[in-house]
């Protein structure tokens with residue numbers, strides 16, 4: 001069997017919001033294939049359906065039609081609990097608004113996915129500390145989110161996404177709240193992680209810089225993929 | 234901890250404290266009621282008699298004469314089969330008073346025949362000095378006060394004479410000092426040789442005859458002092474000794490009446506109809522007393538023991554416990570609703586957190602567990618604090634209750650409080666109650682958390698994460 005970790009395939013996905021008569025179609029006939037280790041940017045104007053597509057890839061939303069296969073698993077047919085178990089082993093998430101738990105320290109936030117995965121305390125500590133070092137937060141391990149800058153919080157959230165060593169990381173406007181200098185740093189960090197671990201990254205973004213530094217850019221317009229551009233080497 | 238959570242715990246604390254305090258109070262009152270009952274005698278020891286009448290639908294019904302139980306060997310065997318009975322001790326008393334002579338002292342005593350094997354096991358604990366009977370017919374055990382009953386008759390007569398003559402030769406007394414004086418306290422009769430003297434009187438051809446019988450025995454032990462039934466001049470001997478002596482005493486009397494019948498047939502008849510005077514039953518523990526009393530009644534025996542009151546006490550305090558506990562349980566119920574409320578609030582407040590946790594891999598069970606433990610913790614903290622509070626209240630009540638003599642006035646119906654020993658307590662928290670309170674408050678917390686936890690786990694991750 002081919003190792004399909006980090007691969008992602010979308011076939012014939014249509015999606016709409018709302019029920020009954022007032023249905024708002026959002027995505028039309030999406031077909032995508034993303035390879036292991038790719039660094040992909042998902043671009044498009046506001047309301048074009050980027051977040052919706054990302055949520056479908058994450059299994060947070062079920063497609064009305066079509067299938068989504070992540071790392072060889074057809075998650076569009078999974079139950080909610082199966083999805084939870086699948087996510088904690090195979091996917092990491094980075095949000096625009098960081099979404100750290102405010103009562104936990106940086107270290108505890110990073111440990112959280114490992115707790116759900118049932119890792120021992122000792123292993124948890126070691127893994128979380130190591131990854132926090134790698135994202136450059138060695139001096140901020142015991143700080144709470146409100147004691148960290150936006151960039152630092154996003155670093156914690158990247159560490160949290162990576163700590164389980166998932167095949168794929170999904171990020172919805174990870175630099176949307178950051179100034180351009182910090183944005184550059186975060187982008188660099190994600191690229192680094194992408195290179196070092198061979199983790200697939202799919203990043204929703206508005207920023208031209210992000211798109212420029214990606215392996216591939218997927219453009220969405222009114223719910224359709226209009227352009228797939230591979231970055232010139 | 235959040236103030237809201239702390240306040241919810243306070244609710245549980247008050248509920249738990251109320252329940253524990255109420256239970257402690259009724260348990261304490263029950264305990265002291267049972268204790269004052271014990272002042273009437275050992276509750277695990279009771280005398281059994283045949284049942285002669287019973288009450289049915291408000292009427293007293295006589296047991297037909299031929300159905301009345303006989304206190305014979307068959308009854309003893311029957312009693313032994315009742316579960317919870319540790320020992321069955323038949324007792325036969327000598328009809329006549331006997332004279333016990335130790336050294337120069339003598340006095341009248343009551344001879345009581347006991348089944349040595351049956352009574353040895355626990356009567357040994359009642360021995361003040363020496364040993365218990367081993368079964369040899371030459372051994373006797375005396376009640377604590379027997380030595381006081383014995384008088385040095387010769388010496389008293391001499392002193393009487395001396396007093397009358399003016400007491401001029403007081404200094405030349407030949408009495409050994411330890412045997413001297415009318416004071417018999419401290420006089421040791423254990424491990425001394427003694428003589429039991431019986432007499433019978435009868436007439437032959439209107440001529441009064443007088444016969445004496447002497448038995449050489451050894452005093453092997455002295456029992457502890459008790460306030461219980463039984464005379465202070467009791468001397469315990471193996472039951473066969475009493476049987477023989479009774480025969481000897483009555484034979485003289487019977488001979489004066491019916492000289493015709495042969496001794497052999499009379500003896501045979503005696504053996505068949507032999508009955509004990511009393512049967513004392515020893516119950517394994519106080520808890521089993523009620524059951525044994527019930528079983529005895531069913532078998533047609535009547536019990537004369539303060540233990541009969543145990544049932545009444547238990548029923549009474551069961552009702553008290555239910556009423557007090559019920560009132561207190563309402564406050565715990567209110568506290569439980571408080572927990573549910575707090576948990577729902579906390580879940581609303583943390584909807585976004587729940588969403589985040591779900592997205593990063595928490596399963597439905599993870600989320601439920603989290604909230605169940607949180608509400609269980611609220612209950613547990615409240616329970617511990619409540620137990621502490623109840624303990625404090627109990628200490629206070631006991632302190633003021635004891636010094637104010639409240640207990641004695643409560644005890645009047647049962648004949649006064651403890652004359653000696655540890656002071657009775659108005660309220661007690663036994664270990665099981667403390668453990669129960671802690672466990673119960675935790676369980677209540679967990680139960681209160683079930684509904685909120687299920688609600689939390691059902692939240693849609695995406696919607697939850699979008700909420701603010």
Ligand SMILES: Nc1ncnc2c1ncn2[C@@H]1O[C@H](COP(=O)(O)OP(=O)(O)OP(=O)(O)O)[C@@H](O)[C@H]1O
Pocket residue numbers: 017018024026044045046047048049050051052053
């Ligand atoms: N939960 C929802 N219920 C109904 N309609 C929704 C829901 N979420 C999104 N939509 C609609 O779907 C369309 C696509 O939304 P989506 O959030 O995917 O856009 P986007 O490309 O991420 O935009 P932005 O760049 O502003 O984040 C929008 O028209 C939006 O109104």
Ligand SMILES: [Mg+2]
Pocket residue numbers: 050051052172
């Ligand atoms: Mg969006």
